[in-house]
Amino acid sequence: MSGALILAGCTASADGSGEAGVDGQLIAQGVDSEWLSYGRTYDEQRYSPLDQINRETVGKLGLAWSQDLDTSRGQESTPLVIDGVIYITTAWSKVRAYDAKTGKQLWGYDPEVPGSAGVKGCCDVVNRGLAAWGGKLYLGTFDGRLVALDRKTGKPLWIKETVDPTKPYTITGAPRVVKGKVVIGNGGAEMGVRGYVTAYDAETGEQAWRFYTVPDAPGKNEAKYLKDAEKTWHGEYWAEGGGGTAWDSMAYDPELDLLYIGVGNGSPWNQGIRSEGKGDNLYLSSIVAIRPETGEYVWHFQTTPGETWDFTATQSIILADLEIEGKPRKVLMQAPKNGFFYVIDRETGQFISGKNFVPVNWATGLDPKTGRPIENPEARYYKTGKMFIGSPGAGGAHSWHPMAYSPKDKLVYIPAQLASLPYFPDKDWKAKPKGFNTGVDMSAGAMPADPAVRKAAADATKGELIAWDPVAQKARWKVTLPSVNNGGVLATGGGLVFQGNMKSNLVAYASDTGKELWSYPVQTGVVAPPITYEIDGTQYVALVAGWGGIWALAPGILSQDGGPVRNVSRLLVFKLDGKAKLSEPLTLDELPLDPPPFAGTxxxxxxxxxxxxxxxxxxxxxxxxxxxxxxxxxxxxxxxxxxxxxxxxxxxxxxxxxxxxxxxxxxxxxxxxxxxxxxxxxxxxxxxxxxxxxxxxxxxxxxxxxxxxxxxxxxxxxxxxxxxx
The missing domain is CATH 1.10.760.10 (Cytochrome c-like domain)
Incomplete structure (x- = not known):
């Protein structure tokens, strides 16, 4: 039965929202022909059983239709497809709805985020997508609002301010809706804030609960989990907020009734400033399980105790059932920035296994019983006073780009990054109202005007698509890419893995071997993940393309390592025997590099x-x-x-x-x-x-x-x- 028929047949939501349309049961089970939530289903596997496009037919895949977008910054959106309509977000938190078969635009919504808000973000004015519930869509805006939209018309139904607008908070992640509550986090730990997630009633917008990820000043923490966390912090940690923003990943297990959130880095990064160089600093860089109706803390697992390298645990969280040592286990899997792949019991938070999926030098491994990293003492740069060239660096071994899991192949597909960063303590650091407040000298590793050094850095900075066996904790295959910042991943029942890349191609690989089977030139670097859906018996693959994000801005010459890339922002939709053509992108001549003579000191x-x-x-x-x-x-x-x-x-x-x-x-x-x-x-x-x-x-x-x-x-x-x- 098609997703449209299933949704049209709903008379009330299974979770009591009283409104026909998307509900928790549909998101949990998944509708083969639809894409109802950010990771398709609550387990965030980004796996679709659709198999019309498969290893034998993918060579016939062609463009069905495309739509140019009216923003030219990074595009990181995961589309939703509901009742034959595809919904996307773009840079600056705009929303567009199109007929998913023909590409006709149905409506658009612009929350009118002011340009001045851009300075609050660490990593471009991006947006990763929407949530759906009943007949509504939910959008988090870059300047910190949560907006409920009528799904048919795009008209706003209610708007809530979720952050203190005087502080450098942003929202770039997609909300999730669980049991009639819209859950949204925020970003800003690089700039100096305190992290939290908030739940709002999906119908009225009234706040249901707020879960802080790091403690307030001593004496101000009422919840037991925050009092427990307070013991792991030192000094005046609250002065700059502490960090811990939950800016991206979430997953939900309906059977256990647990919502899992990924928590970010410390503020400042430098633990020597943030917490006198002491303590685990809970719940930074942790996966935390909470009750979605109340926000009650249940358990946590910390991937990087005493975080000091921007090693967030906000990366994709995937839930699956695996057989480990002959026994079925309900597991949670994550490949966070720190370079280790974790398999955790999702009922208890118990560590099961973990191993590095890229080269790592800040730790020599994980304790096999606790999962605690075995640190390299040289990595704590604020203690040694020396530069530490960390691998991975702050960009992470894996960043926000979603990974996927195939229950058929029993493999996790990770868009990995091989990149280092020089960490050096900023000895004269003082908090400032704008810019990075990391406590790390961000100029210490600036690329010199030395061709040999630049080449060596470029040679060492690569991307990989890794097919990871989570039981054996090893790679089954890898594809090496010329640069970091390649797109998120989709796995399908057709035995395919789709990924866009910095070289401006959308590529399909065989999910079992990594063999490249198809490629299409999309004219711009891709960082967003593809999705797939079906209408009237035809399977489609959709992608929002547009070069941007932190790796297209901050790394300088390394952001062009794979070759010059332009931003050409589009929604692209493919099908078998598609005959549409892309228009040629606007060519822009590079401005001259002809400065006045240097006359400074x-x-x-x-x-x-x-x-x-x-x-x-x-x-x-x-x-x-x-x-x-x-x-x-x-x-x-x-x-x-x-x-x-x-x-x-x-x-x-x-x-x-x-x-x-x-x-x-x-x-x-x-x-x-x-x-x-x-x-x-x-x-x-x-x-x-x-x-x-x-x-x-x-x-x-x-x-x-x-x-x-x-x-x-x-x-x-x-x-x-x-x-x-």
Missing amino acids: KEQVARGGYRFGRFCSTCHGDAAIGGGVLPDLRRSGFVQDHDAFQQVVHDGALEDLGMVSFADTLTPEEVEDVRQYIIHRANEDKALEAKSGKAPKAAPSVPASEATKAAAQIVKDQQATGRRP
Whole structure:
């Protein structure tokens, strides 16, 4: 029976919402032809039994239809498909509904997130998707609101502010709905906040409960689980919030009635500042099981005690039943940032097994009884005072990009990352109202203008698609990719694994061997995961494509390691014998790398490099090398003019475009240090271009009085026409 018929036949939700449509029973069981929740079903396996597209037929897969999107930042959305309609979110938290068979747009909703909110995010103005319940959709907006939409019309029914808008909170993750309650977390631990998840009544929007993931100041913690956590913290940990934002993963077991949430990193990262270098700091980097009706704590498992490397446990949580040592076990599986794959008893939180799925140097392994990491003492950089080149780094061995599990092959498919990060304590750190508040010198590992070093870094920074056997705790096969930041994963009953990648292709692999069976050029880097659905007997594969996210911004030259990538944001839908064609993407010439001669001082470069790393690199790239999504400041005309740069950075002349004033963070003298650093870096790279034989283009003439206007135009020119940057 088709999903449309099943849903149309509902007269009331199984969970008592009193409204026809999506309910807990449908999400738990799954509807083969639909995609009703972020991970398709509550167990978050991202496995569809549909098999019309299979190893024998996938070679005939072609484009059925596509739709261009009106935003040109990172696209990370998982579509939902309900009753023949596909629903997506885009950058800036917009929502679109299309006829899933023809591609006709049915409605759109724009929550009008202000551009100035962009500075609060660590990792681009992305959104990962919606939740559905009854006849409603639920959206978390980048600026911290939870919105209930009428699924037929897209009209907002209620809106709730879920965060303190004066603090650097964001929402990028998809909500989940369990037993008539919409559960949403938030992000912001890099900037300095206290994490929590909140449940709201799906019908009325009234708050049902709030679960804090880290304790408040001593004497303010009423719940027992927070009092217990308080004992694992030291110093004035609450001053900067403590972190622990639950910004992505959730899963639910209806039989056990347990909701599992993944908890993020500490704030600041540096535990030496955050907690005097002592304690496990619960519940950072933990998986926590709670009761969905009340928010009551049940159990936790901490993957990284005393977290100090941005090793979140917010990555995909997958529930499955496995046979381990001859006995059936109800397990929870996760491959978090720290590089170890965990299998945990999901009823009790007991550690079953764990092993590293990528090379790891911060720990030598896990205690076989407790799962506690056996740390390398050199990894605690705040104790040694020395730089530690951690592997994995803060980007993680696996980030938010969803993994999948095939119950047929009994394999987990992990979009893994091989990348390191130099950790060095920021000895002069003080909290600031904007930028990274990590307690780590974010400029310490800035990429030098040295071709040999850059090549070595690029060679060591790769992506992998790993088919992992969770029982044997080993890889069955791997596919190596030229860069990190490749897309999330879909597994299907047709024996296929689909993944988009940074090389601008959507690829289908054989799920048992990893053999590439099909590929399609989508014209842009892909970070979002595909889904599949069926209408009138035809199976479709859908993907929201568009280069972006943290790896397209902050890593500088490494963000282009696999080759230059542009953002071309689209919804793409494929079927067997599809004949549609993509229009050619807008070609944008690279602006010239032809800066004015450097006239500053070494001291300015040193000071400016530190501040660029902390306050600017999150959007404008390591060592001022842009990643192809936001402006490359080495090539921006307004950097050439002192007054224009002050107007933009200090005074906020381009706030409408998201470049807010840093007057509360940087003095005019410090802003000038940053400008001189950028000019110095541009001259270094210009010299490298000259040595390589690449002729620089002529710089445009920009009168000083017109510099601010030119800056605005540069931003617009680097985005696709008609799209919001």
